[in-house]
Amino acid sequence: MDLTTVLQLVLLPAGAVAVAGFARWRGWSVPLLLVSAGLVVGLIAAQVPGAPEYELDPELVLFGFLPPLLYSASLDSSYLRLRDVRRPVALLSIGLVLFSAAVIGLLTHLLVPGLPLAAAFALGAIVAPPDAVAAIAVARRLGLPRKIITILVGESLFNDATALTAFRVAAGAAGGAGLVVGGVGFTLVTAAGQLLYAAGVGLAIGLVLAFAFGKLMNVVRDPLITNAISLLIPFGSYLAAEAAHASGVLSVVVVGVYLGHRMNRTTYGTRVVSYAVWKVVDFLLETVVFLLIGLQLPLILRGLAGQDPVRVAGYALAVFAAAIVARVIWVFAGTHLPRMLSAKIRAREERPPASHIMVIGWAGMRGVVSLAAAFTLPADFPGRDLILFLTFVVVIGTLLVQGLSFPWLIKKLRVTSEAEVFRDNLSEAAAQQAAAGAALARLEELTREGVLETHADVVDRLRTHAERRAMGAWERLGGGTGPEGEETPSALYKRLRRAMLEAERSVLVRMRDERRIDDEVLRRVTRELDYEEATLARE
Structure with missing residues (x-):
């Protein structure tokens, strides 16, 4: 060549x-x-x-x-x-x-x-x-x-x-x-x-x-x-x-x-x-x-x-x-x-x-x-x-x-496009709230089938997740802070969860380095953590 x-x-x-x-x-x-x-x-x-x-x-x-x-x-x-x-x-x-x-x-x-x-x-x-x-x-x-x-x-x-x-x-x-x-x-x-x-x-x-x-x-x-x-x-x-x-x-x-x-x-x-x-x-x-x-x-x-x-x-x-x-x-x-x-x-x-x-x-x-x-x-x-x-x-x-x-x-x-960006954020928040409302309504329909009695913890987690997504869009309009400049619950959740994900990755890498898990296992588990972090970045 x-x-x-x-x-x-x-x-x-x-x-x-x-x-x-x-x-x-x-x-x-x-x-x-x-x-x-x-x-x-x-x-x-x-x-x-x-x-x-x-x-x-x-x-x-x-x-x-x-x-x-x-x-x-x-x-x-x-x-x-x-x-x-x-x-x-x-x-x-x-x-x-x-x-x-x-x-x-x-x-x-x-x-x-x-x-x-x-x-x-x-x-x-x-x-x-x-x-x-x-x-x-x-x-x-x-x-x-x-x-x-x-x-x-x-x-x-x-x-x-x-x-x-x-x-x-x-x-x-x-x-x-x-x-x-x-x-x-x-x-x-x-x-x-x-x-x-x-x-x-x-x-x-x-x-x-x-x-x-x-x-x-x-x-x-x-x-x-x-x-x-x-x-x-x-x-x-x-x-x-x-x-x-x-x-x-x-x-x-x-x-x-x-x-x-x-x-x-x-x-x-x-x-x-x-x-x-x-x-x-x-x-x-x-x-x-x-x-x-x-x-x-x-x-x-x-x-x-x-x-x-x-x-x-x-x-x-x-x-x-x-x-x-x-x-x-x-x-x-x-x-x-x-x-x-x-x-x-x-x-x-x-x-x-x-x-x-x-x-x-x-x-x-x-x-x-x-x-x-x-x-x-x-x-x-x-x-x-x-x-x-x-x-x-x-x-x-x-x-x-x-x-x-x-x-x-x-x-x-x-x-x-400042006014346009504000309108986009406002419409996004309204859409997120409407979508979350539909998700919660669907969840209520499913729980009538008897799931709630045996798996109440799962239902509570799903309900909390939907509510958090709905509130997160409105909180973004304030830049992640409340009226007094305090950190909103959604922003706090994301910050803490990202720190937890980073800790999980550190442990996984250390276990790989110590040959306690294989690289394939590391990639598979890390991919799941990456998807979750990507979701946090979008919510």
Whole structure:
């Protein structure tokens, strides 16, 4: 095995995880630090003779990384909330992508001598879709309102489908990508037809697979088997649609949203394992992806050898500015114009604050999908080296400029979700009380069968547990303290029980070390203690 292979399989993921771990420890933005680390490592490695280089493999990103990341985000999304914001999501994931592609494409065609219009539009489609991973991570950490996060999530789920389809149309018209049937003229009718076909067939395949996988999940109840199937679902959904020359992205998203909406119908074991599995998958793939972005700089710069650096820098700044300005213009126009033209929209939807509009307009960080699409262009594609560089500048520029300023903007505009969090806690407490009431009523029914006389202690424990869960949600509204600042009974119970669990673990480990119990016994008993502590953390 050569050094490059070792770098790809071991050192690269290990380095990405190390950098991400340091960023999490320091409370910094993980995507921004990973990109910066990749830039530094790439530039240093370029100066070392014989140092291995890593060129981004577009198939690895588009077929290996993109489907599971999209599927995980879809599982974690809310179908009901996405349905509520379907109009702004459609305006961003379809309208904004096409608008950005047109603006950037026309600008690049006018700026760069000899660059064909189709190739310029291919660049526009490449850099049009934002990757909301970095924006959403910051948004959740700083407590943005749920509606903004839902819009950003919905945009990131669907915009890749529009952008990649538009890119294939433009690249095929330019005669290079080999991603669409050759010989198709670049006309609006042709482009619209291919976009509709890709979206319609991708949606249909996604719906069919979603229904089939949903039925399968109802039959298979083993958590390990179910989650093993879940790991394969995004790849199967993506490849099925791509085989029909449709949108694999849309197929994956439809399946993920459908199964996520039905997750409550699976077993509790399936849900517990699924949450842990996809958290790890997300973390590993996202860390590697952002590190890969920074590592591409030396390879891209080498392709520009012989070109005027000042002129190329001017192109890059112009395209970078166009990508930012086009989004801001579209977001403000897409928010206000429909309200001005439609009385139904004015009656149905509240006018969003200008601060919310600005936050969404500034959340336009691009990601690895743009770079992967650019790398699929063949060597003889018109202006390929320049397109790669311009794509890299837009990706890095938006990640660093918008990514670094995004937290500042949120705090400056005072966009928070404090009232929303309080309402959530209040509704959670009411729901917990209602659920506990139903549990107690069911317990009373069961005790009429004669259980109480023989096992009164068991019934008392169950009744106490249900009552404690009901009170715990209300106590959380006070932060775990009473009106005089004293510790509430629920908080005291949790603190004491955690201490007891820790003592139990210490004894078990000591017995294992003394060879009085086997490791298998230790793992089995510890797992039970962990489940109980996890329950304490949630109650």
